[in-house]
Amino acid sequence: MTFLAKVPGGDSADSAQERWIFGLVLGLVGLALFVLPFGTGAFFPLAALSLAGLVLIALRLPGLWAERWIRWALLLLLALWVPQLVSLTVAVDFDRALRTALTYPLFAIAILPLLWVARRRDVATPLLYVVLALAVFWSLDGVFQFVTGANVLGYPYNGRRIDGLFHPNMRLGIVLAHLLPFVLEASRRLASRNRLAAVLPLIVVIAILLSGSRAAMLATLITLVAYGAFLIWFYRLRIRTVSAFALVLVLGVALALWVSPETRDRLVVISKMSEFSLEGLDQATAKRGTIWLASWRVAMDEPILGVGVRGVEPVAEARGYSDMPFAHIHLYFLDVLVSTGAVGLFAYLAALLGILSAFWRRAREHGAVDSPDVLVAGVAIFVALNPINVHWTVYSSYTTAVLWLVVALALAPLIQSSNQRPVPERGGEGMGERTGPGAGGHQE
Numbered sequence: 001m002t003f004l005a006k007v008p009g010g011d012s013a014d015s016a017q018e019r020w021i022f023g024l025v026l027g028l029v030g031l032a033l034f035v036l037p038f039g040t041g042a043f044f045p046l047a048a049l050s051l052a053g054l055v056l057i058a059l060r061l062p063g064l065w066a067e068r069w070i071r072w073a074l075l076l077l078l079a080l081w082v083p084q085l086v087s088l089t090v091a092v093d094f095d096r097a098l099r100t101a102l103t104y105p106l107f108a109i110a111i112l113p114l115l116w117v118a119r120r121r122d123v124a125t126p127l128l129y130v131v132l133a134l135a136v137f138w139s140l141d142g143v144f145q146f147v148t149g150a151n152v153l154g155y156p157y158n159g160r161r162i163d164g165l166f167h168p169n170m171r172l173g174i175v176l177a178h179l180l181p182f183v184l185e186a187s188r189r190l191a192s193r194n195r196l197a198a199v200l201p202l203i204v205v206i207a208i209l210l211s212g213s214r215a216a217m218l219a220t221l222i223t224l225v226a227y228g229a230f231l232i233w234f235y236r237l238r239i240r241t242v243s244a245f246a247l248v249l250v251l252g253v254a255l256a257l258w259v260s261p262e263t264r265d266r267l268v269v270i271s272k273m274s275e276f277s278l279e280g281l282d283q284a285t286a287k288r289g290t291i292w293l294a295s296w297r298v299a300m301d302e303p304i305l306g307v308g309v310r311g312v313e314p315v316a317e318a319r320g321y322s323d324m325p326f327a328h329i330h331l332y333f334l335d336v337l338v339s340t341g342a343v344g345l346f347a348y349l350a351a352l353l354g355i356l357s358a359f360w361r362r363a364r365e366h367g368a369v370d371s372p373d374v375l376v377a378g379v380a381i382f383v384a385l386n387p388i389n390v391h392w393t394v395y396s397s398y399t400t401a402v403l404w405l406v407v408a409l410a411l412a413p414l415i416q417s418s419n420q421r422p423v424p425e426r427g428g429e430g431m432g433e434r435t436g437p438g439a440g441g442h443q444e
Helices: 010-014 016-034 036-066 068-090 094-109 112-117 124-148 172-191 195-210 214-235 239-259 261-275 278-285 288-301 312-318 332-385 397-419
Strands: none
Touching: 016 036, 016 112, 016 124, 016 397, 036 068, 036 094, 036 112, 036 172, 036 397, 068 094, 068 112, 068 332, 068 397, 094 397, 112 397, 124 172, 124 195, 124 397, 172 195, 172 214, 172 332, 172 397, 195 214, 195 239, 214 239, 214 261, 214 332, 239 261, 278 288, 288 312, 288 332, 332 397
16 A cells, blocks of 8 residues: 555655545544534544554554654653553552553554655645634634624523533633644745735634633743744844734734623632632632642652542542542643653653754754744644643543644644755745845845
């Protein structure tokens, strides 16, 4: 099969079989993204991709490992998965920990076909625009829900937070925040042909604000600061251009906060953290302070291997650390620490720092040509694995699906450009041709 063959030369790259496989892989990944609002619906296309990934591993593991960015994806998987296996020896809830350990790698394996195909085909560009279209549509649907009281499918607005097509789950803001780096990059590319495309991310940011998720707002802030600084450096933007973009962003945020007092209230309550008390922390974080304290005490009792995935709640209750039931810890580094101990936390942080440093080396090696792809990949993966993320849990199936889709979107363009050097893009004023450091001055 061409799909399993090594990268050859000649006319075989244009074979009908390869085009069919390319379309199938691209279609399955696009379908997984499309059905993200519908919960476990994303698992079905990912399951098909994981089967193909298992075949790839069985037949082409040396070739997979030889690809720099696929190797980093596999290392990231091992860092998050192997400690789960080790912690099974002390798992409090062995059955649930075992089920998680058995299914967790399948989500990572599901992205291997896309990364393998990316060696020969540009899968990143069509997926980038798919992400942009979906994110804008989901955002407009959420805004429509806020304005009219119901979204296009009739899902009602609860009066506090929009959830749009993700109803009844409050996942809209978090998913949009994870996809925002790709939304910004797709808009940057489109803005070279139509400047109105530069406004599209603002729609997504407004939807994130109206979703009321403070965790999503934090992730959005990180992305906007990092990407904004990159644009200023990459294009040597004039102060007037920067000020115009900043003004549009500020006005959009101000409008969202003005029309939604509920969102304002959710932001104001964060000030309770300044009281430096458990009660204030609970008010600022929806009672997560109590969960964090109980989880920390459990982690200190079992510091080396933890208590196994999904084992913290029964231990905290049994030892009197918490009298409040909770499903998730809502703090990534603490989730890893209490589930897999210091061993898992070290592996998690080492893998994250390792892949970020690899992005930095790639940027230094290849300069401005790859800078957008490297920046987007670094920001996207950091936001998805930020140790102080306070949403969801590291080990839930949905979190894992979103994480590895983000990893796939981040690494695909780097794999493609490693095998075929792309031509730098050119654009219009403000978002146009890069002059960059050492290129001879500012844009005029």
